[in-house]
Amino acid sequence: MRYDDQDYSPRQGFYRPFEKLLESRRRAAGEVLRTFDHGPDLERLPLLREAAEVLAHVFFTVRDQSKSDWFLTSGMIGHPTRVVARASAGHLQRVARACECGYIDQVTEHLSRIPDGPARLENFLDCSRADAALVPADHARWVYLVRNEAEWGIVNLGEINGRVQDALWELEEINPDLGRYGIMAAWRVLDLRAGYAIAAMVLQPSFIQTDFYDFRDFTDLASMRKQVTVALHQYRLLDTTPAIASPSPGSQKANVERVATEGSSDDDEVEDVWNAFTP
Incomplete structure (x- = not known):
């Protein structure tokens, strides 16, 4: 079953974010995944800083459980516990600060400390794409x-x-x-x-x-x-x-x-x- 307007849009927790916001989050997830795969690139640090800030907000949304899209978003990143969501957001904020200062070693360190970071971001890309998106594993x-x-x-x-x-x-x-x-x-x-x-x-x-x-x-x-x-x-x-x-x-x-x-x-x-x- 797909999340759709008929089934979910009126419900707190299940509103689907506007496509413009989802696209921004997808770009951010892709940039951070690229860094996981290939390591930090000094020339791309401004892009990584922006991406880390976007994703930190995503994890804080799941941690707070108060936004209209929180449960749907939680499923897209593999339903982290509130503790995991908070820790992930904190490390992403530190990644952003390290990018701003040009501290490559700190970027790598804080990325490595995000619990199951690559798996969660890959899941987000699979579940948020506009066409043929996968259904979050909610069972x-x-x-x-x-x-x-x-x-x-x-x-x-x-x-x-x-x-x-x-x-x-x-x-x-x-x-x-x-x-x-x-x-x-x-x-x-x-x-x-x-x-x-x-x-x-x-x-x-x-x-x-x-x-x-x-x-x-x-x-x-x-x-x-x-x-x-x-x-x-x-x-x-x-x-x-x-x-x-x-x-x-x-x-x-x-x-x-x-x-x-x-x-x-x-x-x-x-x-x-x-x-x-x-x-």
Whole structure:
């Protein structure tokens, strides 16, 4: 199935960026991939600096999970965890600064520290092209928060072994009078039952009834995202393997290595792990 206007455009998280923006991101991904393959070129450092800044913004979009296109964009870069997205964005910013100063060695160093950088950027090019684009590999064990556009102040916590968008469609079939559901946060987890239980425990102060939690504003939602991320990270339940699209429907590239930089200590969410949540 392809992402298209009929299925996704009205939903928070699934809006497709304008083609001009996608083309800018594709050029950026291509430039950074060229550097991965051939190393930094002194004459191309201005192009690489601009590309790194564009891609840093892409990863921050996925980390924040608040833009209208965040989930679709996340799928295009292999659904990094928020921790991975933050670390990737930080290293890309350092690449941009190194380019500006002409520090070739630092460019190479920070590029090498981007978790699964080449695989994620190749996946982005495959999934974002205008013609014959691949479908992002969205099938996973998901714990998620969704919100209905007609019910301000309430989020639903759910779980699915499959695709989050299928859960949204099911909710809309059950509640046809409420309108569209949008995705506020999502986490790929290694153990669905444990992931859901920990998320529910973290959100207990906002509990209304089973699967329903209240919030006052978007700052509250951001806090919910962070607290659940921190707890799932602490319990090593986050699936950090890149979700790579394949030409064969429903299949993924197997045996993708996990990288040690996923738990980089320069990430604020990782630093907060041991203080933000006590089991």
